[in-house]
Amino acid sequence: MSEAKAKRKRLVYVPEDLLADVTEAARKNSESLSMFVEETLKQALNVNHLGYSREQATETLQVMHAHRILGGAFVPLDVLNYLTTKAYETEKEKLLDVWYESGKWHGKYIKEKFEDPVQALKSFLQATRWDLSEVEVRQDESTVKLRCVSTVLTTEATELLSKFVEGAMHSIDYKTEKSDTLKGMIVFEFKR
Amino acid sequence: MSEKRKTFVARQDLTKRISEMAKRRGYSLYDMVNEVFELTVKAEDSGVNLRNAVEELGVLKTAKEAGFILCMESLWYDMTELAYKKAKSKTLKSWFNAGVWLAKRYVTSENADPFEAFKKDLEAFTWNTPEFNIEKTEKQVSVRIISSRFPESYTLLYEAFLKGVLETFGYKTVDKEVERGGIRLKARKEAEADERG
Numbered sequence: 312m313s314e315a316k317a318k319r320k321r322l323v324y325v326p327e328d329l330l331a332d333v334t335e336a337a338r339k340n341s342e343s344l345s346m347f348v349e350e351t352l353k354q355a356l357n358v359n360h361l362g363y364s365r366e367q368a369t370e371t372l373q374v375m376h377a378h379r380i381l382g383g384a385f386v387p388l389d390v391l392n393y394l395t396t397k398a399y400e401t402e403k404e405k406l407l408d409v410w411y412e413s414g415k416w417h418g419k420y421i422k423e424k425f426e427d428p429v430q431a432l433k434s435f436l437q438a439t440r441w442d443l444s445e446v447e448v449r450q451d452e453s454t455v456k457l458r459c460v461s462t463v464l465t466t467e468a469t470e471l472l473s474k475f476v477e478g479a480m481h482s483i484d485y486k487t488e489k490s491d492t493l494k495g496m497i498v499f500e501f502k503r
Numbered sequence: 504m505s506e507k508r509k510t511f512v513a514r515q516d517l518t519k520r521i522s523e524m525a526k527r528r529g530y531s532l533y534d535m536v537n538e539v540f541e542l543t544v545k546a547e548d549s550g551v552n553l554r555n556a557v558e559e560l561g562v563l564k565t566a567k568e569a570g571f572i573l574c575m576e577s578l579w580y581d582m583t584e585l586a587y588k589k590a591k592s593k594t595l596k597s598w599f600n601a602g603v604w605l606a607k608r609y610v611t612s613e614n615a616d617p618f619e620a621f622k623k624d625l626e627a628f629t630w631n632t633p634e635f636n637i638e639k640t641e642k643q644v645s646v647r648i649i650s651s652r653f654p655e656s657y658t659l660l661y662e663a664f665l666k667g668v669l670e671t672f673g674y675k676t677v678d679k680e681v682e683r684g685g686i687r688l689k690a691r692k693e694a695e696a697d698e699r700g
Contacts, residue, residue: 319515324533325540327507333540336547345512352517354557355539359524361560365542372556375563384576385566385628387605390664391574391582393597398585406585413575438563439573 373425374438381420388442392465399467410471414478421483428483429455432476440472452503455485459497466494473497562627569605569624576631580654587656598660602667610671618644618672644674646688655683662686 337347425431433448445460473492485501525535586594609617622637634649674690
């Protein structure tokens, strides 16, 4: 893009009060309105380039924020799978217990912070566990049916994730009605 | 929101791209700009800076592509401890290999400065580490990582991971100080390290 081309300007319409809000936001950031608007438009294009819709971006940012508060860490998936397999050989019960407690801790936070904790848990799983190819939640007044599917999860990792989900749902005030866990698939039915 | 309209001036190249984005979503430019502005104002009101937020989304995408996953830090340490106790040398090897794999991803990329790209990404991934510093000069790399939360097993495994990374980038560790919660490494380009050694 040549500099002259990039500098060509265009008039754009917006509602008057929205422009007033944007002007105020620019002032708070100590930026001129034109600089602030330029940056805003650039970032909107960046979000689009990353492949997020507006809803996905908002949801993902909320989840990331929660993860920072709860003590989340990025870890290499291969190493996590290796550690899971090794530790599972001798410490299965302890590990299941640790993951269940971690799920309960997550659930408590989600319950306090999100209006719809079940949907928030779904967003949590979708945004952070990209080893899951599918996270499905069907919900009515008293029942939640939850299904996670992955083509790469090991048996051990599936069982641990299942405990995590169960812990989280128990903190959101649901009881396990039915559960089925097999390599790469978790199916739950919870009742209030 | 009132429908009384006002105009603002924006760069034509940006509005053109926003307009294309709007078209793909079945919106008008007016609707798209409204949505972007409303979201920005909402984010600013909640204390979220848009640029930081977008960077955060970028980190998540890069982490995903680099084979990382988000996990609870405490769970991660527990698992590390258990595996390390059970099979020390194999676990060290798996961490070393993870470092080699990750570094290879950058070395074989078309990035102009693969080491800098690796460093930038790792810094972003290690948001849970209070002190994380990797310095590279022409011939030497210095690493300083400190966290009071690291158990001993994790510290040793992290060192193995970094060793895998450095070796893949062609560096050999010439000096190190590793103790629970702290890793300090100095590494030189392999040929040079061998000459001195």
